[in-house]
Amino acid sequence: xxxxxxxxxxxxxxxxxxxxxxxxxxxxxxxxxxxxxxxxxxxxxxxxxxxxxxxxxxxxxxxxxxxxxxxxxxxxxxxxxxxxxxxxxxxxxxxxxxxxxxxxxxxxxxxxxxxxxxxxxxxxxxxxxxxxxxxxxxxxxxxxxxxxxxxxxxxxxxxxxxxxxxxxxxxxxxxxxxxxxxxxxxxxxxxxxxxxxxxxxxxxxxxxxxxxxxxxxxxxxxxxxxxxxxxxxxxxxxxxxxxxxxxxxxxxxxx
Amino acid sequence: xxxxxxxxxxxxxxxxxxxxxxxxxxxxxxxxxxxxxxxxxxxxxxxxxxxxxxxxxxxxxxxxxxxxxxxxxxxxxxxxxxxxxxxxxxxxxxxxxxxxxxxxxxxxxxxxxxxxxxxxxxxxxxxxxxxxxxxxxxxxxxxxxxxxxxxxxxxxxxxxxxxxxxxxxxxxxxxxxxxxxxxxxxxxxxxxxxxxxxxxxxxxxxxxxxxxxxxxxxxxxxxxxxxxxxxxxxxxxxxxxxxxxxxxxxxxxxxxxxxxxxxxxxxxxxxxxxxxxxxxxxxxxxxxxxxxxxxxxxxxxxxxxxxxxxxxxxxxxxxxxxxxxxxxxxxxxxxxxxxxxxxxxxxxxxxxxxxxxxxxxxxxxxxxxxxxxxxxxxxxxxxxxxxxxxxxxxxxxxxxxxxxxxxxxxxxxxxxxxxxxxxxxxxxxxxxxxxxxxxxxxxxxxxxxxxxxxxxxxxxxxxxxxxxxxxxxxxxxxxxxxxxx
Numbered sequence: 001x002x003x004x005x006x007x008x009x010x011x012x013x014x015x016x017x018x019x020x021x022x023x024x025x026x027x028x029x030x031x032x033x034x035x036x037x038x039x040x041x042x043x044x045x046x047x048x049x050x051x052x053x054x055x056x057x058x059x060x061x062x063x064x065x066x067x068x069x070x071x072x073x074x075x076x077x078x079x080x081x082x083x084x085x086x087x088x089x090x091x092x093x094x095x096x097x098x099x100x101x102x103x104x105x106x107x108x109x110x111x112x113x114x115x116x117x118x119x120x121x122x123x124x125x126x127x128x129x130x131x132x133x134x135x136x137x138x139x140x141x142x143x144x145x146x147x148x149x150x151x152x153x154x155x156x157x158x159x160x161x162x163x164x165x166x167x168x169x170x171x172x173x174x175x176x177x178x179x180x181x182x183x184x185x186x187x188x189x190x191x192x193x194x195x196x197x198x199x200x201x202x203x204x205x206x207x208x209x210x211x212x213x214x215x216x217x218x219x220x221x222x223x224x225x226x227x228x229x230x231x232x233x234x235x236x237x238x239x240x241x242x243x244x245x246x247x248x249x250x251x252x253x254x255x
Numbered sequence: 256x257x258x259x260x261x262x263x264x265x266x267x268x269x270x271x272x273x274x275x276x277x278x279x280x281x282x283x284x285x286x287x288x289x290x291x292x293x294x295x296x297x298x299x300x301x302x303x304x305x306x307x308x309x310x311x312x313x314x315x316x317x318x319x320x321x322x323x324x325x326x327x328x329x330x331x332x333x334x335x336x337x338x339x340x341x342x343x344x345x346x347x348x349x350x351x352x353x354x355x356x357x358x359x360x361x362x363x364x365x366x367x368x369x370x371x372x373x374x375x376x377x378x379x380x381x382x383x384x385x386x387x388x389x390x391x392x393x394x395x396x397x398x399x400x401x402x403x404x405x406x407x408x409x410x411x412x413x414x415x416x417x418x419x420x421x422x423x424x425x426x427x428x429x430x431x432x433x434x435x436x437x438x439x440x441x442x443x444x445x446x447x448x449x450x451x452x453x454x455x456x457x458x459x460x461x462x463x464x465x466x467x468x469x470x471x472x473x474x475x476x477x478x479x480x481x482x483x484x485x486x487x488x489x490x491x492x493x494x495x496x497x498x499x500x501x502x503x504x505x506x507x508x509x510x511x512x513x514x515x516x517x518x519x520x521x522x523x524x525x526x527x528x529x530x531x532x533x534x535x536x537x538x539x540x541x542x543x544x545x546x547x548x549x550x551x552x553x554x555x556x557x558x559x560x561x562x563x564x565x566x567x568x569x570x571x572x573x574x575x576x577x578x579x580x581x582x583x584x585x586x587x588x589x590x591x592x593x594x595x596x597x598x599x600x601x602x603x604x605x606x607x608x609x610x611x612x613x614x615x616x617x618x619x620x621x622x623x624x625x626x627x628x629x630x631x632x633x634x635x636x637x638x639x640x641x642x643x644x645x646x647x648x649x650x651x652x653x654x655x656x657x658x659x660x661x662x663x664x665x666x667x668x669x670x671x672x673x674x675x676x677x678x679x680x681x682x683x684x685x686x687x688x689x690x691x692x693x694x695x696x697x698x699x700x701x702x703x704x705x706x707x708x709x710x711x712x713x714x715x716x717x718x719x720x721x722x723x724x725x726x727x728x729x730x731x732x733x734x735x736x737x738x739x740x
Contacts, residue, residue: 050691050695052691053687053691054687073694074691074694074695075694075695075697075698075699075700077695078694078695078696078697079697083695084695086692086695089692090688090689090692092689092692092693092707092710093710093711093713094712094714095706095709095710095713100696100706101696103698103702103706104693104696104697104698105697107696107698107699107702108697111697160696164696164697
C-alpha cells in the first residue's frame with residue numbers, strides 16, 4: 001500500500017482553481033521532489049495535504065496510509081503522521097520552543113492513546129536532536145521562532161520534524177532564504193531522518209537543495225498538474241533548460 | 256472550514272462551572288439603604304462607636320454624591336442603572352454566633368468551598384496557603400491563624416480585627432482610600448460587612464501565601480468587603496484573592512475596597528484571580544465589579560505589586576493603584592483582563608510618584624473575544640517632588656474575532672523634568688496562520704488558542720505564585736472556550 005496516493009486532485013482558493021487534476025503516489029522510503037515555476041501550485045499542494053481550511057478541495061481523493069486524508073482536520077492529519085515544514089514558520093510569543101514541541105508531541109501521543117512525555121523524557125532527546133541540527137541549546141527556552149533568523153526558523157522546522165518522527169514529511173521550500181551552510185545543515189537533518197518507513201515530499205524552486213537531499217523521483221508541477229516525472233536527472237535537465245521546456249514537453253503519464 | 260468553527264461552537268456551550276447555589280439559612284437585613292440600616296449592620300457586628308460614626312459619615316457623603324453627580328460616568332462602560340434601595344446590604348449564613356474553629360462552620364458552606372477547590376480544611380495544611388473565606392457578607396473561617404500568630408502576623412476577618420485590634424483599624428482604615436475617594440468607595444465605607452485584615456509586624460517575612468476567597472451566594476444582595484493589609488518596617492507578605500458567584504439572572508453588585516500600607520523597606524504582593532459570574536452569552540445577569548484598590552508605599556524603599564487576572568464579571572471597573580510616597584519606593588501593576596461574550600472591562604492603574612527615585616512598572620494584557628469590550632485606562636503622575644522618577648508602561652491587546660473591541664487610554668502627567676517615561680503599546684489578532692501552525696503540529700483548536708493566549712499573558716503570569724499561575728492559565732482556557740470562529 002502506498003503511503004500517499006493522490007488521484008485527480010482539484011483545489012481552489014477563494015473560488016480560484018489552483019490544482020487541476022493532480023496525481024501522485026509516494027511510497028514509504030521514497031523521497032519525491034516537486035519542482036515548478038511560481039504559481040504552479042506547489043505550496044497549495046502542501047497546504048491541501050496539511051488540510052489548511054482556506055483551501056477547498058473540489059474534486060479527487062487522497063489516501064494517506066490507507067485513510068481518507070480529505071476527511072481529516074489539520075490536527076488529525078498531523079496526529080496520523082503528516083508533517084509540514086512551513087515556508088514561513090509562525091512566531092508564538094511567550095511560548096518556549098521546548099514547551100511548544102513537548103505539547104505537540106503529547107498531543108500526538110494522546111491521539112494514539114500513549115502516555116504523555118514528561119520533561120525528563122523529553123529533554124535528553126531534544127538536546128540530542130538539536131545537536132544534529134547544530135542548534136544552540138539556549139534556543140529551547142526562547143519563544144517559538146521569535147527573533148529567529150530565517151535559517152534558524154528553518155532549522156527549527158526540521159528539528160520539530162526530527163522529534164515528531166512523522167510518516168510523511170512535506171518540506172515547503174525549506175531551502176528558500178538559506179545560505180549554503182544552513183542548507184547543508186538542514187539537508188543533513190533531513191537525510192538523517194530518511195528511513196524505509198518514512199516518505200518525503202520536498203517542494204523546491206531550485207535544483208540546489210537536491211544536491212544535498214538526493215531524491216528518488218522528481219516531478220515538475222505546471223499549472224496545477226504534474227507535467228513531467230523522472231529521476232534525479234530531471235532536476236538537472238530543468239536547471240539547464242528552464243521550466244519553459246517542461247511546460248512545452250508535457251509527458252503523458254501512465255495512470 | 257467548518258471543523259474548527261464547530262469545535263469552538265461546542266465549547267462555547269460550556270457554561271460557567273462555579274454557578275451553583277448553596278442552600279443555607281440566611282440572616283439578612285431588609286432591603287434598602289438608610290442610616291437605620293447602617294446602625295443595624297453596625298449593631299449586628301457589635302462594633303465600637305468609632306466604626307459606626309465612620310460608616311455614617313461615609314453614608315452621608317455617598318448620599319451627597321448620589322444626589323449631586325451619581326455614579327461615575329467617565330468609564331468606557333454601558334451600565335444599566337442600579338437601584339441601590341433594592342439591595343440587601345447584609346446577608347450572613349445563619350448559625351451559631353461565634354466561629355472559633357473550622358468545626359463550627361456550617362457543613363453546607365464547607366462543601367461549597369470544597370466544590371470550589373478551596374483548601375479550607377486545616378488537614379490540607381501542606382498546600383501552604385492560609386485562607387480566609389468570605390461567604391456573602393461575613394468571613395466564615397480563617398485557617399492557619401495559630402501558626403501565623405506565633406510569628407506575630409495577624410490574619411483575620413475584618414470584623415474580628417475591629418474587635419481585637421481596634422487601634423490598628425482606627426489608624427489605617429481609610430488612610431489610603433478615604434470614604435470621599437469615589438462613589439463606590441463611599442458606598443463600601445458605609446455598608447461593608449466584612450473582609451480580611453492582615454498585619455505583618457516589623458522585620459517579619461510572612462512564611463506562607465495568605466489568601467481570601469470571596470463568594471456571593473445569596474440573591475438580591477451585594478458584596479461589599481473591605482481588605483486592609485499593613486506591612487510594618489521590613490516586613491513581607493504575599494496575598495491572594497479569588498472570587499466566584501452563582502449564576503443568577505439579575506446583576507449583582509460587588510463594590511469592594513482594598514487598602515495596602517507598606518512602611519519602610521516593606522513589601523506587599525497582592526494577586527487577584529477574579530472569576531465572578533460574567534453573565535450569559537446574551538449578557539443577562541453577571542456581577543458588577545466596582546472595586547477600589549490602592550496601595551500606599553509610605554516608607555522608603557517599600558514596594559507594592561498588584562497582579563490581577565480578571566476573567567469574570569459582567570462589568571469590571573477597577574484600577575489597583577500605588578501611591579509612591581517613600582523615597583525609592585516601587586509600584587508594579589501586572590494585569591490580564593479578558594472579556595468574552597458581552598462582558599465589559601474598564602481597568603488599569605494609577606501610579607502616583609511623590610518620593611524621590613520612585614519607580615513604577617505597568618504591564619497590561621487585554622484579551623477581547625466575542626462581543627467583549629476591553630479598556631485599559633492608566634494614569635502615571637510624576638509630582639514635582641519626585642526627582643528621578645521612572646515609569647515603564649507596556650500595554651498590549653489581543654483580539655479574537657472581529658466583533659470585540661480594545662481601547663487604551665493612557666494619561667501621563669509629568670511635573671518634574673528628571674522623570675523618565677517609557678510607553679509601549681500593541682494590538683494584535685490571533686491569526687489563522689498561528690492557529691494552523693499549532694494544529695499542524697497536532698494540537699486541537701481550543702488548545703492552540705489557549706497556548707497563544709497564555710503566551711501573550713506570560714509576563715503577567717510569571718508574577719503570580721506558582722500554583723495560582725497554573726489556575727489562572729486553566730481559567731483563561733475555560734473562559735475563552737468558544738471564542739474563535
